[in-house]
Amino acid sequence: MTTRTTECFEVSIKDHIAHIRLNRPEKRNAMIRSFWSELPQIVNGIDAEASARVIVLSSTGPHFTSGLDVSAFGGSEIAPGAEGNDADTKRKAKLTAGQAFYQNVLGMQDAFSALENCRIPVLAAIQGGCIGGGVDLTTACDMRYCTQDAFFTIYETKIGMTADVGTFPRIVKILPEGIVRELAYTGRRIHAAEAKEVGLVNRVFADHATMLDGVMEIAREIAANAPLAVAGCKRLINYSRDHTTADALDYIAIWNASMLQTGEIMEAMTANAEKREGDFADLPPKRSMGA
Template identity: 30%
Template sequence: MSAAPLRVTVHDGLALATIAGSGEGNALGGTFWDDLRTLMTDVSARDDIRAVALMGDGDTFSVGMDLRWYVVRLRRAERSHDGTFMDDDVRRLQEAVTAVAACPKPVVALIDGACTGAALELVSACDIRYATRRARFALPEAELGVVADLGGLQRLPLLINQGHLRELAFTGRTIGAERAADIGLVNDVHPDSAALRHAARTLTDDIRRHPAHVMEGIKATLDEAHREGVRRGLDHCAHWNSTHTGAQGLRHAMTARLHNATTL
């Protein structure tokens, strides 16, 4: 695995960001979250970039949060008796995902293999989602005794209906690409990762036919109606997890999950 958790190449108006993360399965930890926020700031300011695509390294988008990385952070918080750590840290991660939603350029997720937990919340902040037939999706945070708190519960209702979302969130059930397409979670299903990249290239070419300020205006107008509600929802779930689960409870749940050799 590359030492860089997020690698970026730019070609003909498309910034292709490849997620390697900080652990197996492109798990999201370490500097990934800061790198993601920096990427969105950088592409927002570049006139040569008209669209952004997020994809995973290899045959997996991402298995979600890097539990090994986060358990270490929780242990440090416990030793320092920092009662605000969990609330403050969740808000920092929320800001990284919100940076994707706030990017004025269209952002498309190219999803192959697993896209679970925090990764599903991340792609919910993208404008468009393309998946391969191998893609699978889950929102299993309830298994750790926490409410999904990086924006999935606020942004997924803009994509799928409440019944489908509640089924995913209540059960932690995994669904495949075809089911995801049926409920509106993904725009299209493609045969393989090469086809995903071709779809992103075609999308960018279509976007380049229109003035950049018009694309920015469309995105801003679509987002405006929901921005305040998303913000309130993010505040609510961050406070809920901090109050009802806490750093120690989350650390115990994550440690148990790691002992079962699984990752959220």
């Protein structure tokens, strides 16, 4: 097993499963400045090197995450603009503040989009509070699992903001629109049982340890399948979600016409008949143009 630690995360890879853990429990895993660069670097690195077949995203402490740590950002990030007190500097800061804020938010959105765009399935294991940016984060994952004490809240509304890092484009494709509107307009908590009932989470577990055991078992089941087939499933599910049925059917036909691997199909069938693990090809590493 390989393990490394960053300011916000602990990352380990074993048996084709990458486990990314938010690792600031003393701060309720609040999303500080380094969070937004570390997460996409970790996810994109795993994807680029094809070093795992599944990613499990979990956390530490009583809460999954309290969301964005506003105190960790300077005024230039939350209300961007040039520093200084003279009239000309203030004038220029006011003119450019909107564009600077826009660029900052795009960068934060990209951090979560890395989870959706990577070729590898991402399973989120959530305990306690999943607050504000935590909802943005987990809705970018393929599946969500939680403990009985878990709750979710689009908390931005409560502090006078509109969630802007990914919640709305994704959650409206997970939950009925009326439920989304209620959660967004009120900012109320949706607890584990209701989250399971409306389809926000796949399964609810009694406690953190039981949840991690259960999610890792699901991850192992995914990792036992042909990586090329699983990656194709993720690509085509995302495409089908965002396009018409006719467009998706055509894309699936084109995809299989170019990507279908008869050798992997035969290996999967033979391994299943012989009750053994399949000897599958891993995803090819991603290469830059200069590689």
